[in-house]
Amino acid sequence: MQRLITAGQVLVGPAGERIPDGAVLVDDDTITAVGPRAEVEAQAGAEAVRHSAATVLPGLINGHVHLVWDAGFGMLDRYQEAGDEQLLLGIAGRAQQALRAGVTTLRDLGDRGGLVLRVRDSIDRGEITGPRLLGSGPPLTPPKGHCWFFGGEVDGPEAIRDRIRRNAELGADVIKVMASGGQMTRESAPTWQNQFDGDELALVVKTAAEFDLPVAAHAHGTDAIVAAVEAGVDTLEHCSWQAAGGEGADLRDDVAREIARRGITVCHAYPPDWAGFARITGEAGARAAVERVRWMDEFGVRFVPGTDGGLPTSVFDNYAGALNYYVEAVGWSAERVLDMATTGAAQALGLTGVGRLAPGCAADVLALDGDPLADFAALHRQRLVLARGRAVAPDAQLLSE
Structure with missing residues (x-):
């Protein structure tokens, strides 16, 4: 037609x-x-x-979402209580919400058992309407580490290799590794602390490459960022440069320069209601986040926009709001931001013809x-x-x- x-x-x-x-x-x-x-x-x-x-x-590209979550407060409890069939319906519905808002490609960076990949395959077969989906399946994390409830816990080299192999068998488009802890998982290490050492991250990258898969590293702490860069990951998620101990930031010019030199992409993953988020986190923290983006930009670091969609208030039907962050708060031109959310994002995520x-x-x-x-x-x-x-x-x- x-x-x-x-x-x-x-x-x-x-x-x-x-x-x-x-x-x-x-x-x-x-x-x-x-x-x-x-x-x-x-x-x-x-x-x-x-x-x-x-x-x-x-069509727009959102580089970081979690379709198993519903973006409401208490979403984690509802996720853990839901069966697979309920989650599949939610994944499809939220993907369609994003599509109606102009997002034709979503990269999902963490689900249970590859459920997003099952929805992806249904969309690809034309059974349901939806955006192009890229998915990681369960992210690699230590026992009781950040997002352990997705089922990607690993302990030791053999477990790392096995989890990557299993994700590849599920049809993963990318391997996600939780290089640092995360705030929403109470049992995990704090956000600034490493969850894997450099050798383990290097093994993740090497094993993923055997399956021709890129690696996305969740990394808040500067130590985790350094280890992920040295390991050769493809994208850094959040990349918030938290100092050891969690007090303030530890900005490393040499590392930012290396991120740019290696062509590693940073996904800042800021929510659509960034102004409301700033009120929750505090104006000082919000200003610091903006300054970190501007600082990395000075070194030529490449960015791909994302929302961490599914977390509370990070809805799927307002990607325009998330992109407006880079215009209103960061100060980039609308033309640059649209390029970043289309052509630039496709290049960063290895997509051709998109x-x-x-x-x-x-x-x-x-x-x-x-x-x-x-x-x-x-x-x-x-x-x-x-x-x-x-x-x-x-x-x-x-x-x-």
Whole structure:
């Protein structure tokens, strides 16, 4: 089935690439043409879906979520009480919430027994509608370590190898390792403390590479960040540079420079309601978080946006709010942030044919009412979302003018 979408402007994906009065032609799940409206219309055998006052851009990519959690207070208790079938329904529903908000790719970094991977496979087979899902399955953590309840506890080299092999057999797209402790798991080490030593993290990276899988490391403490960088992980999740003992930050210029040199990507994983989160954590902590991002940016560290979706208040249907953090709080341009959430995120996560509008790319397309480059709030006004060519969510009257 062909679909022709025309708009006042098409943002192709990479920052700076803009087509005024443009069009995108989709055939089934693939983009076949992108360019000025008149040129693309001449190639089309379908009636245009016209959005003259709209902006068309690639679907958005959220690099860090947990679909097994419902984003409400008490979510962990509800997760632990739920059976697999209930969790599967919740995963599918929350993935669809994200899709209706313009997110066409989600990377999930921790679930029970690969449930997210089962939903991913159902979406890929066309049995249900949803975004493109990448999943890790149960993250590696020490006994009673951070997020032990996902089932990824390991103790010693052989257990590390076995857990990675089992995750690969589940169909994992990425291996997640809890390099440091975490606040939400009472039994685990504190957030600043290492959970694995350098040799163990190096073994995680080496074993994952045998299955051609990247490694995402949850790392809050500076010591954990250093160990993860030396081990050669692909992404650093949170990367909050907490000093040993938990008092203040320990910013290491040499390590930030090495992160950039190695091309390791940082996912800051900040929630959509970042202003409310700042009120909870305190203004000083919120300012420090912003300054850490700016500091890493000075060294050329690459970022991918994520929300830690599923944690309390980190909802799945307000990714625009999370991206606005980088505009309003960090001070980056809207153009840079959109690039980071589309083309840049796809590159960082190793996705091909995703994150840009070009012939041969997946038909992950978002049409907005307005211009997000001039008014970032336009990102909330979705008129049309295509996920691999399938239209989702928009009201019928918004499909044409």
